[in-house]
Amino acid sequence: MFGAVLLSFVGPLILWRLYAFTIKPWCRPNEPKEIPYWIPYLGHGIPYVQNGLGLISGARKYFNDTREPFAITIFGKKLYFVTSPEDATAFFKESETLSFDKIVREIASSFGVSDTALYDFNRQPLGEKDDVVSRKTGIKNPHLKSLSQLNKDFMKQQFLPGERYYELQDRFLGYIETSLIQVNTSNKPATCEAASHEHTSLMEWSQSVLIDAGVRALFGDKLLELDPDLPKHFLKFNDELWKLLYKWPGATQTRAAKSQCIKTIQQYLALPKHERPGAAYVVEVMEATQRALGIPEDDIATVLFMLLWSTNTNTYKLLFWALAHLLQDPDLLATIRDETAPAIKPGKGVSIPYLIDSCPWLSALFNEVLRVYDGVSSTRLVTAPTSIGGKALPVGSRVVVPVQQLHFNRSIYGPDVNEFAPERFIRSKNLTHSSSYRPFGGGTSYCPGRLLARQEVSVFIALALARFDVEIVGERGVPVVDKGLPAGGVMSPKPGEDLLLRLSPRSV
Numbered sequence: 001m002f003g004a005v006l007l008s009f010v011g012p013l014i015l016w017r018l019y020a021f022t023i024k025p026w027c028r029p030n031e032p033k034e035i036p037y038w039i040p041y042l043g044h045g046i047p048y049v050q051n052g053l054g055l056i057s058g059a060r061k062y063f064n065d066t067r068e069p070f071a072i073t074i075f076g077k078k079l080y081f082v083t084s085p086e087d088a089t090a091f092f093k094e095s096e097t098l099s100f101d102k103i104v105r106e107i108a109s110s111f112g113v114s115d116t117a118l119y120d121f122n123r124q125p126l127g128e129k130d131d132v133v134s135r136k137t138g139i140k141n142p143h144l145k146s147l148s149q150l151n152k153d154f155m156k157q158q159f160l161p162g163e164r165y166y167e168l169q170d171r172f173l174g175y176i177e178t179s180l181i182q183v184n185t186s187n188k189p190a191t192c193e194a195a196s197h198e199h200t201s202l203m204e205w206s207q208s209v210l211i212d213a214g215v216r217a218l219f220g221d222k223l224l225e226l227d228p229d230l231p232k233h234f235l236k237f238n239d240e241l242w243k244l245l246y247k248w249p250g251a252t253q254t255r256a257a258k259s260q261c262i263k264t265i266q267q268y269l270a271l272p273k274h275e276r277p278g279a280a281y282v283v284e285v286m287e288a289t290q291r292a293l294g295i296p297e298d299d300i301a302t303v304l305f306m307l308l309w310s311t312n313t314n315t316y317k318l319l320f321w322a323l324a325h326l327l328q329d330p331d332l333l334a335t336i337r338d339e340t341a342p343a344i345k346p347g348k349g350v351s352i353p354y355l356i357d358s359c360p361w362l363s364a365l366f367n368e369v370l371r372v373y374d375g376v377s378s379t380r381l382v383t384a385p386t387s388i389g390g391k392a393l394p395v396g397s398r399v400v401v402p403v404q405q406l407h408f409n410r411s412i413y414g415p416d417v418n419e420f421a422p423e424r425f426i427r428s429k430n431l432t433h434s435s436s437y438r439p440f441g442g443g444t445s446y447c448p449g450r451l452l453a454r455q456e457v458s459v460f461i462a463l464a465l466a467r468f469d470v471e472i473v474g475e476r477g478v479p480v481v482d483k484g485l486p487a488g489g490v491m492s493p494k495p496g497e498d499l500l501l502r503l504s505p506r507s508v
Helices: 002-027 045-062 085-093 101-111 115-122 132-137 147-159 163-181 202-219 222-226 230-239 241-245 252-270 281-292 297-312 315-326 330-343 352-357 360-373 403-407 450-467
Strands: 070-074 077-081 377-382 386-388 391-393 398-402 468-473 500-505
Touching: 045 070, 045 077, 045 398, 045 403, 085 377, 085 386, 085 398, 101 115, 101 241, 101 297, 101 377, 115 147, 132 281, 147 163, 147 281, 163 202, 163 281, 163 450, 202 222, 202 230, 202 281, 202 297, 202 315, 202 450, 202 500, 222 230, 222 252, 230 241, 230 252, 230 297, 241 252, 252 297, 281 297, 297 315, 315 330, 315 360, 315 450, 330 352, 330 360, 330 450, 352 450, 360 450, 398 403, 450 468
Parallel strands: 077 398
Antiparallel strands: 070 077, 377 398, 386 391, 468 500
């Protein structure tokens, strides 16, 4: 009896697997091959959540490392992965049939933006009389763009070089410099909650200074006055955002942290403008245009929280990894301290052009951190028949470029590809222009905050080395990176992996 029952279950399963992964690929050679699995719907969902980077690397090797596009089924969704530099370039160039806008809508929905607001955001005016935003705010919109499209323009105006960018840059860097001056009697940055009164946690130092600067540069001081614990709620949310994006059960604490952040922004929005001075251009214009369109205040707060998240989600982790490696290498530390010293002029602040253009080892360190620790994946929705790498991609499917597959390409980076080696960017000056180096994505999703992120990390390191002798206390060694959770950007260290530091003021 048991044997008959087992056969009735196993037999159809074997036939299904034979058809799905042997017969069907043979009949459709122009479609990407798929990694086989035994359990329908589930597919490789659990391994993907446990170690997505490892699963994708294993899939690439399963197909003999040809780097042709391939498919993986994850909880009922078939994702198509692109891992060759040439195919990645084609992916980023194709903006007609590969849509990023719809991916953004899904992310906004995960954050809690209402369907009604999303409709209003993406509705294009039918004519000048229908362009409510332009009429009420005076913002010129000759091409009758939707508010979603206008927001992209606002982001570029704020985060790419120009008057508004330099205003924001000065705010950011001013707050960083102030934080690094504020040292209390225990030689600990005043904004940092360390594990003891004598030692400073590297992660907490990175978080406290950069997130504090990020919040104040965008919203002025009022947001942190309303809730001094906002950075804690933000970090809780940021650590577990993947649970919302993947609709993972048990995301109660993640939702609570998100709700607290949005609640604080709602309180901020409820205040008269004169009681909340210091907001950046992008915050003011996004608020004004949404109010003009009649977007509810809770949706406005959610969108502004997305802005706060996007500008603060990765930079403190970049700084953490840069310092974690730098402090293990006395020679590199001495080199970077010497080459950055001329950028700091007493009474004149920090020369950003000097740091960016005349400090090759600092740049190499930053570039290598991005290569090794950036776990971002660029995703597009196929809206019309498309081929990449000679393989047809079905309409309605999702295509993904996991940058780790590009950044660990041995044919580009050489036999030491798995080593942390900033000198590779000294040896090869054009490596950052390689199609296998895409830490900030590309095409329509090319990160507008890339310049500011580099400057934040560079200024922090230059000022910290100028003002402190930084010593690792206790066990040395680079913290272990956490590759076990889906990463939407720069990867975090595993829980408990950190460095304790002793900061001794230097004579300036």
